[in-house]
Amino acid sequence: MITVDRGPVGHGRMLRKEDRRFVRGRGRYLDDITLPGMLHLAVLRSPVAHARILSVDTLAAEAHPKVRAVVTGAMLAERGLAWMPTLSGDVQAVLATDKVRFQGQEVAFVVAEDRYAARDALELIDVEYDVLEPVVDVRRALDPDAPLIRDDVAGKADNHCFDWETGDAAQTAAVFDRAEVVVRQELVFPRVHPAPLETCGAVADYDRVEEKLTLWATTQAPHAHRTLYSMFAGIPEHRIRVISPDIGGGFGNKVPIYPGYVCAIVGSMVTGRPVKWTEDRTENLIASGFARDYVMQGEIAATRDGRILALRSHVLADHGAFNGTAAPRKFPGGFFGVFTGSYDIEAAYCSMTAVHTNKAPGGVAYACSFRIAEAVYLTERMVDLLADELGLDPVELRLRNFIRSDQFPYTSRTGWVYDSGDYAATMQEALRIAGYDELRAEQAAQRAAGDGQSLMGIGVSFFTEAVGAGPRKDMDMLGLGMADGCELRVHPTGSAVLRISVQTQGQGHETTFAQLVAEELGIHPENVDVVHGDTDNTPYGLGTYGSRSTPVSGAAAVIAARRVRDKARLIAAGMLEVAPEDLEWTKGRFDVRGVPGSGVTIEQIAMRAHGAGDLPEGVEGGLDAQVSYNPDNLTYPYGAYICVVDIDPGTAVVKVRRFVAVDDCGTRINEMIVEGQIHGGLTDGVGMALMEFIGYDEDGNCLGGSLMDYLIPTAKEVPDWETGMTVTPSPHHPIGAKGVGESATVGSPPAVVNAVIDALAPYGVRHADMPLTPSRVWEAMQGRATPP
Numbered sequence: 001m002i003t004v005d006r007g008p009v010g011h012g013r014m015l016r017k018e019d020r021r022f023v024r025g026r027g028r029y030l031d032d033i034t035l036p037g038m039l040h041l042a043v044l045r046s047p048v049a050h051a052r053i054l055s056v057d058t059l060a061a062e063a064h065p066k067v068r069a070v071v072t073g074a075m076l077a078e079r080g081l082a083w084m085p086t087l088s089g090d091v092q093a094v095l096a097t098d099k100v101r102f103q104g105q106e107v108a109f110v111v112a113e114d115r116y117a118a119r120d121a122l123e124l125i126d127v128e129y130d131v132l133e134p135v136v137d138v139r140r141a142l143d144p145d146a147p148l149i150r151d152d153v154a155g156k157a158d159n160h161c162f163d164w165e166t167g168d169a170a171q172t173a174a175v176f177d178r179a180e181v182v183v184r185q186e187l188v189f190p191r192v193h194p195a196p197l198e199t200c201g202a203v204a205d206y207d208r209v210e211e212k213l214t215l216w217a218t219t220q221a222p223h224a225h226r227t228l229y230s231m232f233a234g235i236p237e238h239r240i241r242v243i244s245p246d247i248g249g250g251f252g253n254k255v256p257i258y259p260g261y262v263c264a265i266v267g268s269m270v271t272g273r274p275v276k277w278t279e280d281r282t283e284n285l286i287a288s289g290f291a292r293d294y295v296m297q298g299e300i301a302a303t304r305d306g307r308i309l310a311l312r313s314h315v316l317a318d319h320g321a322f323n324g325t326a327a328p329r330k331f332p333g334g335f336f337g338v339f340t341g342s343y344d345i346e347a348a349y350c351s352m353t354a355v356h357t358n359k360a361p362g363g364v365a366y367a368c369s370f371r372i373a374e375a376v377y378l379t380e381r382m383v384d385l386l387a388d389e390l391g392l393d394p395v396e397l398r399l400r401n402f403i404r405s406d407q408f409p410y411t412s413r414t415g416w417v418y419d420s421g422d423y424a425a426t427m428q429e430a431l432r433i434a435g436y437d438e439l440r441a442e443q444a445a446q447r448a449a450g451d452g453q454s455l456m457g458i459g460v461s462f463f464t465e466a467v468g469a470g471p472r473k474d475m476d477m478l479g480l481g482m483a484d485g486c487e488l489r490v491h492p493t494g495s496a497v498l499r500i501s502v503q504t505q506g507q508g509h510e511t512t513f514a515q516l517v518a519e520e521l522g523i524h525p526e527n528v529d530v531v532h533g534d535t536d537n538t539p540y541g542l543g544t545y546g547s548r549s550t551p552v553s554g555a556a557a558v559i560a561a562r563r564v565r566d567k568a569r570l571i572a573a574g575m576l577e578v579a580p581e582d583l584e585w586t587k588g589r590f591d592v593r594g595v596p597g598s599g600v601t602i603e604q605i606a607m608r609a610h611g612a613g614d615l616p617e618g619v620e621g622g623l624d625a626q627v628s629y630n631p632d633n634l635t636y637p638y639g640a641y642i643c644v645v646d647i648d649p650g651t652a653v654v655k656v657r658r659f660v661a662v663d664d665c666g667t668r669i670n671e672m673i674v675e676g677q678i679h680g681g682l683t684d685g686v687g688m689a690l691m692e693f694i695g696y697d698e699d700g701n702c703l704g705g706s707l708m709d710y711l712i713p714t715a716k717e718v719p720d721w722e723t724g725m726t727v728t729p730s731p732h733h734p735i736g737a738k739g740v741g742e743s744a745t746v747g748s749p750p751a752v753v754n755a756v757i758d759a760l761a762p763y764g765v766r767h768a769d770m771p772l773t774p775s776r777v778w779e780a781m782q783g784r785a786t787p788p
Ligand code: MCN
Pocket: 248, 249, 250, 251, 252, 366, 367, 368, 505, 506, 507, 508, 509, 512, 513, 544, 545, 546, 547, 548, 549, 550, 551, 665, 666, 667, 668, 669, 670, 671, 673, 674, 677, 680, 737, 738, 739, 740, 741, 742
């Protein structure tokens, strides 16, 4: 045990506890799990985007000497398991029975003695397809003659998925009618993929004697998954244990339940042996949860002198073949309604039409804050377009329209209650770090010199997120309320174990959650063990996504520690024979008020709580607390980002020269971890803005099926990040912390795009869609619009 040093034991920069095992290669990821007698599962996937299945012949595969089972959709259908519910109330085929609806869709699976045999046997399965015309272009999905994708749904006659709206249409129209200036632009946020380093996988072990299923799975939400497996497969919930081991990145990709997990479970039930399934890179990219894929019509209304009056947008959303989006039930468009952004405006309205196409299901993944990434991109591009129209500096236009610090809590025009903020201060800090005026002067000088060697662009974005879903009255997933829990136990010797319902995929929870408890109890974070990712050993909660761990489970941890402290006070009072009110807490000890050193430490109290002798009247033994936290509201982190790019006019290659990010996520538990989150998110943002893209050809073939085609940025493509911070605590979180895990991914794409468009101003370019690859930038420089 670490000796207690009452120095800065709580919040602050602290090296990550989990890195001890990660940097020594001692992490235990899904693929490290090997059980005696374990079999391997491989999935046969559709080579085409849309086809009727005429027949599936598995005889040759079954005859393979190492094959133990071959399962088709028809076999699952007999057990009522061919279709499973998605997180947004649609259904998705586990294995196709009638048709395949996207390239890469699961058609059959093989369980064999080893992975190679399983893969080989896939080749022996003969599927006869009657290929149908696919729906690839989202804009044509609702055409009267478009092929019908979801003929599995009774009565369905078109590819419509859902409609949704928010804001006041009439009031917004009235404001637009009288506005002096209106700017319109279509913006495409293309389909991208979270592409975590570790792909998805599962090891299922069904014990036929105990009738108990143990499932190791790459899931960001083990408890929610367990409940859904129970509801779907009929296994009693207490007979399912879901373990989420070390995870090599989730980024939203590991929120949904994928057919592969279900196949692994079925495979184990059928063979009576443990079964492992792991995706390869291509399977992950073409068939698991994508992100974005929004075509947005943006409109912004303002006065001539730069007062933003209203925002309006229509979104055409591509949800792929099945609506596999993970979003709270009442929010089919996620939190896109936060699209009024950081501005105090008079009116706003958004309508959304979501459609099905012959593409992989998903929709919310990749550090999205439930579609706020799309919303921020829309608004921050529209504000820049307006600044251009008005001839105003984009920073000046933003400063004129920010919600003022004295307006918080601020209710947005679409009904979101922003908890706290001082946007102007954060913007000013970013301007200071960037040296904004000097940058503009340098750009002006470059343009005046007109040597054509390089095109410098400066892009600004300001974002507000809504993270920490969420209050149970408003938010649930498939009827499960979005609360999260924790359980804290202080052992007799004063060390502690904290069991949490959220699950780290790299965010460092084993460190930051220990720090939360350490700060409240005055014990060293090294003496607080954090247990997560195991439904048998952690309290119930909905898991990690939407940057909700700190706002929800983090709050639970603080409250649990404070309850333990309250109980410790009673025990200390008994030990010192004084009234509890006469005790004074300083980190790690209770002393008699005014007499420092007179009291007892938390370790002494812990021993007493478990030890011999009487406790005060009414106080139970032990020093534990359990909390399920239902947040009052979301938290609203925000930030100001400034990006400087240089474009080579000869090759149209964009180089990101500098990137300044000033984030405000309220109180920071561990500044170093927060900075790491921001560095990662900024890298994501540069990737989306400049290179990441899941495209399809006209036959529905996925063009982003490998990391040679789906480009993700490396250290070479990104600059040294320049980060800064302001701290505006959340008033309703027990330590004032807001989530931060997605902020930089959400806030940075518009800064990069705004910078590129700014650089191209001498060419008269007004807009070009992401990803701004050299060819797209080149097209824009030639006056050609982004090809669809
Ligand atoms: N933190 C802090 N102070 C704050 C806020 C957060 O010290 N005021 C710390 C937290 O304690 C936690 C980390 O920063 O260790 C992120 O916290 P939070 O914002 O609560 O987000 P979550 O832990 O819920 O993580 C989810 C978020 C999401 S939704 C995606 S997507 C994403 C992201 O985290 N996926 C990631 N960052 C990722 N980082 C890694 N390495 N891997 C992923 O898969």
